[in-house]
Amino acid sequence: MKKMYGVITAMTTPFTKDGNVDTNAIKEHIEFLIEKGIDCIYPCGTTGEMLNMSLEERELVAETVVKAVAGRVVVYIHAGAQTTAQTIRLAQHARKIGADGIGVVTPPFFGLSDKAIVQYYKDVAASVPANFPIYVYVIPQCAANDITAPVMEEIADACPNVIGVKYSWADCIRLKDYLNVRNGNFSVLFGPDRLFLPALAMGCDGTVSGCSGPMPEHFVRIYDAWKKGDLEEARKEQKIANEICEIMKSGADMGIFKAVLDFRGLTGGYMRKPLLDLNEKEREALKNEIMPYLP
DSSP states (O other), X not given: OOOOOEEEEEOOOOBOTTSOBOHHHHHHHHHHHHHHTOSEEXXXXXXXXXXXXXXXXXXXXXXXXXXXXXXXXXXXXEOOOSSHHHHHHHHHHHHHHTOSEEEEEOOSSSOOOHHHHHHHHHHHHHTSOTTSOEEEEEOHHHHSOOOOHHHHHHHXXXXXXXXXXXXXXXXXXXXXXXXXXXXXXXXEEESOGGGHHHHHHHTOOEEEESTTTTOOHHHHHHHHHHHXXXXXXXXXHHHHHHHHHHHTGGGSSHHHHHHHHHHTTSOOOBXXXXXXXXXXXXXXXXXXXXXXXOO
């Protein structure tokens, strides 16, 4: 089973002005990311406005990504949804179209007991072949559900095809605990890309980074330097990456990511309401800040 590693780009979903998924813009963005050297692609997650899309639209994005990538890098599709049935539909679709695996967040809004969380992942894992890998996606600040390390251990014990976790809260103690799941044979990815290098040093396999969507270069250089053992270079690149993350507010407003893609000559596309696009004044201020970092 293929795992995710290195620079894993959480893609935005570009919408046309009339509100449709812009598949041509998705293909354009994928070519850009692969050319820049990212390692994996992860669409339809938080950065991809997952809950603002219908299941059919999410399937369209997934199909477009898998076909455009054509095996050149690892592709995981985020399949987490509001109900178990919806998640299973998206999980089975991802497997059918040839994705390398899926990420699955807990259903958002409603608080779930630990028992319900474990059962959710057991149901999803059982709905796909035993060799089709799954990452648990833990983002308590958005999902209203958290997964402790003991509960993660229970999920891993019950679901052999759950091979790892994507953790999107900046708690390095919890990160350490996840790294001990399955006696250390558990893939751990860190969402806060401003801590990419520290996460690698702790033993994580990579970062799932929204900021790498419009600005991949410095994240790729961090990982390349880390692999070469050049810690000084990796630190230098992480510092620059962090400055970029702060300008782009680390994904607090995905309209920023889409605007920066526009600045780079790509098609960022529109946001889907109730999320808003940047206005002209905001775009101009952002452009002035980010321009010194553009290649």
